[in-house]
Amino acid sequence: MKRIGLFAGTIAVLALGSCKEKGPLINFGNTTASDTTYLAAVETAKPRNVLVEEFTGADCTNCPAAAVTIENIAAQPDKIGRINVISMHIKKNGVIFGPVIGKSKYVFQTDKGTQLADLVYPGIGSIPVAGIDRVSKGGSTILDKSDWASIINSQLALASNANMNVTSSYDPGTKTATIVVTVAYTKAVTAKQFLTVAITQDSMIDWQAKPGEEDSVYEFSHTLRDVLTGVGGDEILSKYATKEAGRVYMRTFKYTLGSIPKWPDGKPENFHIIAILNNNDGSDKTVQQSVQTALK
Numbered sequence: 001m002k003r004i005g006l007f008a009g010t011i012a013v014l015a016l017g018s019c020k021e022k023g024p025l026i027n028f029g030n031t032t033a034s035d036t037t038y039l040a041a042v043e044t045a046k047p048r049n050v051l052v053e054e055f056t057g058a059d060c061t062n063c064p065a066a067a068v069t070i071e072n073i074a075a076q077p078d079k080i081g082r083i084n085v086i087s088m089h090i091k092k093n094g095v096i097f098g099p100v101i102g103k104s105k106y107v108f109q110t111d112k113g114t115q116l117a118d119l120v121y122p123g124i125g126s127i128p129v130a131g132i133d134r135v136s137k138g139g140s141t142i143l144d145k146s147d148w149a150s151i152i153n154s155q156l157a158l159a160s161n162a163n164m165n166v167t168s169s170y171d172p173g174t175k176t177a178t179i180v181v182t183v184a185y186t187k188a189v190t191a192k193q194f195l196t197v198a199i200t201q202d203s204m205i206d207w208q209a210k211p212g213e214e215d216s217v218y219e220f221s222h223t224l225r226d227v228l229t230g231v232g233g234d235e236i237l238s239k240y241a242t243k244e245a246g247r248v249y250m251r252t253f254k255y256t257l258g259s260i261p262k263w264p265d266g267k268p269e270n271f272h273i274i275a276i277l278n279n280n281d282g283s284d285k286t287v288q289q290s291v292q293t294a295l296k
Helices: 063-074 111-120 145-156
Strands: 003-008 011-016 031-039 050-055 083-088 129-132 162-171 176-185 193-201 204-210 213-220 223-227 234-236 247-256 271-278 287-294
Touching: 050 063, 050 111, 050 145, 050 287, 063 083, 063 145, 063 204, 083 111, 083 193, 083 271, 083 287, 111 223, 129 145, 162 271, 162 287, 176 193, 176 271, 193 247
Parallel strands: 050 083, 083 223
Antiparallel strands: 003 011, 031 247, 050 129, 162 176, 176 247, 193 223, 193 234, 193 271, 204 213, 271 287
């Protein structure tokens, strides 16, 4: 079958010949998206990646050490390229969740990060904490630093039911990215499946509290900037009770990189897109696979 490029409105939709089954255009404000699905040869399952959702704050003295813990785990030879990190500064009562009072230039807290925390990680009362693929331990998805390494290892060892890929091209003139997410099922799946797409930013310099000091040139990385979908994800392939092996789903986004007040715009290459395939059925919001790419 020949791959054909289509253009509809402001969205570019990739499809495969007569096998395409295109969905409706979806408008998320500064983002538009459309989707398509088709059957193809069953792919060989790729290794599973792990999503780490880290909750942090500029006025949290213990948070820099927690970030180093995650970076050290991700740098282990068997984990390079397999750990996807989103650092979230959420809006909660208490100084530690926010900026360094009287010094910080930027406020990294976001409404969408806070909404995601309330949806998936209710009850966060202190930081640093993190979620690992949104799995629970002792009935809670909020995990202390002492649990991170072991749960990451356990999740990496699981088989994945779907391969994922995300690509991005960026037009600096319009500050618009075309983002294509592909999900290819390698096994039959009957659970409801949701797609979440987030944008993070690296290399932002600002004040950070540390034990006994305040660092004026701390580098913030993996910081949540926006969520292109609903914070809990958008259901995909809802009319398919079973997503059979060989079922491919593709969604294309057109995203205009808007400026958030009092945030540094940064270079396009400092932005990353993280695509997440997750369940979202009652208490089960576990992540099944995740991938990332640079915006540019």
